Amino acid sequence: MLNPLSKNSKFTPRRGPVVLMIMDGVGFGKYTDGDGFLHAYTPELDRLMKTCPFTRLKAHGTAVGMPSDADMGNSEVGHNAIGCGRVFAQGAKLVDDAITTGKLFDGAVWHDLVDNVVRHHSTLHFIGLFSDGNVHSNLSHLKAMLERAKAAGVKKVRIHALLDGRDVPETSALDYIDPFEAFLANLNADGVDYRIASGGGRMVITMDRYNANWDMVRKGWETHVHGSGDYFKTAHDAIVALREKTGAIDQDLPPFVISDDGVNPVGPILDNDSVVFYNFRGDRALEITAAFENEAFDRFDRGRRPKVVYAGMMEYDGDLHVPKRYLVSPPEIDRTMGEYLCATDVKQLAISETQKFGHVTYFFNGNRSGKFDEALEDYVEVPSDIVPFEQRPWMKSAEITDKVVEAIASGKYRMIRLNYPNGDMVGHTGIYQAVLVAMGALDICVKRVREAVEKAGGVLVITADHGNADDMFEHNKKGEILYDDNGEPCHKTSHSLNPVPCIVFDPENQGEYYPELRNGLGISSLAATCIELLGYNAPEGYDPSVLNFK
Numbered sequence: 279m280l281n282p283l284s285k286n287s288k289f290t291p292r293r294g295p296v297v298l299m300i301m302d303g304v305g306f307g308k309y310t311d312g313d314g315f316l317h318a319y320t321p322e323l324d325r326l327m328k329t330c331p332f333t334r335l336k337a338h339g340t341a342v343g344m345p346s347d348a349d350m351g352n353s354e355v356g357h358n359a360i361g362c363g364r365v366f367a368q369g370a371k372l373v374d375d376a377i378t379t380g381k382l383f384d385g386a387v388w389h390d391l392v393d394n395v396v397r398h399h400s401t402l403h404f405i406g407l408f409s410d411g412n413v414h415s416n417l418s419h420l421k422a423m424l425e426r427a428k429a430a431g432v433k434k435v436r437i438h439a440l441l442d443g444r445d446v447p448e449t450s451a452l453d454y455i456d457p458f459e460a461f462l463a464n465l466n467a468d469g470v471d472y473r474i475a476s477g478g479g480r481m482v483i484t485m486d487r488y489n490a491n492w493d494m495v496r497k498g499w500e501t502h503v504h505g506s507g508d509y510f511k512t513a514h515d516a517i518v519a520l521r522e523k524t525g526a527i528d529q530d531l532p533p534f535v536i537s538d539d540g541v542n543p544v545g546p547i548l549d550n551d552s553v554v555f556y557n558f559r560g561d562r563a564l565e566i567t568a569a570f571e572n573e574a575f576d577r578f579d580r581g582r583r584p585k586v587v588y589a590g591m592m593e594y595d596g597d598l599h600v601p602k603r604y605l606v607s608p609p610e611i612d613r614t615m616g617e618y619l620c621a622t623d624v625k626q627l628a629i630s631e632t633q634k635f636g637h638v639t640y641f642f643n644g645n646r647s648g649k650f651d652e653a654l655e656d657y658v659e660v661p662s663d664i665v666p667f668e669q670r671p672w673m674k675s676a677e678i679t680d681k682v683v684e685a686i687a688s689g690k691y692r693m694i695r696l697n698y699p700n701g702d703m704v705g706h707t708g709i710y711q712a713v714l715v716a717m718g719a720l721d722i723c724v725k726r727v728r729e730a731v732e733k734a735g736g737v738l739v740i741t742a743d744h745g746n747a748d749d750m751f752e753h754n755k756k757g758e759i760l761y762d763d764n765g766e767p768c769h770k771t772s773h774s775l776n777p778v779p780c781i782v783f784d785p786e787n788q789g790e791y792y793p794e795l796r797n798g799l800g801i802s803s804l805a806a807t808c809i810e811l812l813g814y815n816a817p818e819g820y821d822p823s824v825l826n827f828k
Contacts, residue, residue, distance in 0.1 A: 280613065280621040283814035288827045289790050291813030294736025295686060298695040298808055299727060300360070301720060302353060302634055303702025305745025305776035306334060311759050312751030312767065314710060315701070318717030322725040326740065326781050333795040333824055334777035337744045341800035343368035343609070344412065350445070350773040352413040353637050353702060354559050356743025356801060358611060361642035363805030363820035366609040369558035369592060370412045376606045377422045387589050387603045391552040392430045394587045398550040402427055405438040405502055405566070406556035406591075407480060408454055411445025411772060414485075414559040417454060419591070421461060423556070428470055436475035436545030438502040439513060440484055443528025444706050447752060448771045449521070451528045455513050474513045475545025476501045478533030479526065485562040490632050491664050495565045496578040501533040504581065505543025510534050527708065529771070552587040558606070560594030560645065561636055567594060567601045595640075595647055611644030615805040618817060619693055620651040627685050628655070630697035631674035632662035637743070638697045656691075662699075668712035671704045672719035679723040686730040692812060697743075698723065705746035708769030713747045728783055737811045738783040741804055745774035780804070780824055784811070795824040 307313030326332075339347030342355045343365050355368045367375075376382040395402045404423065407415040420437070427435060441451045455474075462472050478484070484498030500506045510516035516534035524532065536544045547553060553570065557563050569580060570588045589603035619626055628638040639657050640647055649655040658681055660674045667673065675698050682696050700716035707713075724740065731738040752760040752768035760768040780795065780803075796803070799822065806816035806823035816823060 280618055282622040283618055283809060283817065286810055286813050286815045289810060289813055290788055292735050292737055292784070292786050294731060294734030295691050295694050296808050296811045297682070297686065297727065297731055297736060297738045298804065299724070299738060299740045300638070300695070300697045301701055301740065301742045302637070302697050302699045303705045303744060303746030303773070304717070304742040305337065305748040305774055305778045307748035307774070307776055309749070309751070309753055309757060312710070312749060312770065314705070314713035314747040314750050315717055316748070318714045318721070320717055320721035322721045322728065326728070326783060327779065331782040331793050331795045333780050333797055335741065335780045335803065336800040337742065337778045338775045341365065341802070343371065345371040345374055349412050350775060351744035352559070352773055353634065353743050354561060354641050357637045357641035358644065359800065359802040360743065360804045361616060362611050362614045362644050363802055363816065365800065365802050365821070366611055368609060370416060372609065373416070373419050373558050373591060373606050377419060382605050383426050385605060387605050390603065391554060391587055391589055392427060392432055394550065394552045395434070396431050399433070400548065400550040400552070401434045401436055401545065402432050403436050403438065403545070403547055403551055403553045404556050405484070405553065406440060407442055407485070408439035408451070408477070409442035409446045411442055413445040413773065414557045414562060417458070420556055423554070424465060424472060428465055433470050435470070435472040437473070439474055439477035440480045441477060441517070441528040441531055442480060443771060444480060445772045448527040448529070448708050448769055451517050452514060455517060459512070459514065473544055474536060475543065476505065476507070476533065476535045477513055477516065479529045479531040481529040482531065483533045484566050486565050487561040488632050488636050489565070490662055492565065492577045495569055497533055498566060499569050499578070499580060501535060503547045503584065505535050505546035507533045507535040509537035509540050509543070511538070512536065527771070547584050547586060549585045551584060554589050554591070554605070556591045558591045560592065563590055563594045564600060571601055595645070598647055608645060613817060614642070614644045615809060616643050616655070617650045618809070620654045622814065624654065624692045624812065625690060626655050626693045626695070627658065627691045628695050629658040629660070629678060629681055631660040631678060631699060633673070633703055634697040634699040635659040638695050642695065666707065667703045668707040668709040671700060671712040671716035673700050673703065673716070675700055675719050675723045679726050682727055683730040686727070686734050686736065689734070693808065701742070701747035705750065706771050708750065708771040710750045710769065713750055717747060731783065732785045735786050739804065739808060739811070740779060740781040740783070741801065742778035743801065745776035745778060748776050749774035782824070790827060792826040792828060794826065796822065796826060799824060
């Protein structure tokens, strides 16, 4: 149990609540062209950035625990950093280290997976995102495991490739598939049988999250486990054919199954096989894990359910201990802001729509399910629409705002945190016009929340967890836009390396801090900032706040 926070003698708490608004995926672009945040009609945000204490925060790379500053931030690590006020080594770095040191391969779980297939002369399967985006997975991790599996005597491996086009360029699948097939051919030269067995776009099969669309998981199960679907000779052939048929980008390509004879799939998952889900990020790994592990399961009819040894790359839920087996231990994030505020008897509200609800709860609380104190915490989830986000780029921003404005006026809460998903979820579609609409809708909501905060005499902190909407066009190393065969700018669907805003709207400011905020900090500074604005001192070890007290 944590001790309560001590009072900050330099600051007088305001009448109303502190509201932390996270505009998911909204940063400041490196390039003018393709910056959806810059070019959208956002008069409210423009005014706040000109009139309020304001700075830019780092939201990528080492500032959020990624291996290097060439790595994009993401919503998971971003909310971890915001919620715990410090930087922990995150999934990609932890897996990199476990592979480099050999710790992953020395562990009991790896030996269980390998020994099972060697003993039964069965198949080792790998399911995961097929890219090097370093947000959910990295293809280098899969390659390292394949090499070690071969060295350990595994004769047969099947890979189930979830196509990205979201954290990497939108039609880059063949840039990964073709070299990987050459990599497999080299491994197979010594008599093993390692092949791609199935695949499909990550937004169509397998990688649903927050129980938003279990039909995605059903499709993935039937594709990977049963080998049921449209047959193709190779993954290359499948991608080419499905692109021509649908016109979809990688993340939206339909599922496919590899078959040599057009009758039998080359890699269904059978009894006595071993299965590794090699994504290290948890949100889009939990549902497929439940399909493999849960005895009582009613989300869809699994049909034939093979008896396998299943493992995840990491523990995806530390409270529920999911999965039962995992290869790399996740960061142990403790002493989060939410836990400290509960220890200090501060009433809190966390709210978003389904697509980001887990981010303002689970990830914000250090990868912890449930509440620290039922009496002091309210969580509100606004159900997301199950439609392509470019068709409704406003998403549920208005509904979230309705509830936040009501909560501010109620006087029940001292701390409110909310997430607007628009900049990220619409940014991932690559549709620039939709992003402009999303940012415009968001700005309307910002104004409504600002007005409610002002009326209540509270403080509004506006920020983001990483960039995305700010970087919608592909550029070359010279900074020039890349164009497709039709002369249109190549759309970018991934996160950016750009800084994000930090605006402090404090209408009843009593001059306790300088109007110039600290520069050069990361988003981990937001926890200390909010705690200080609540009238307390930040805990020992927290990264410094953006406030400069007099």
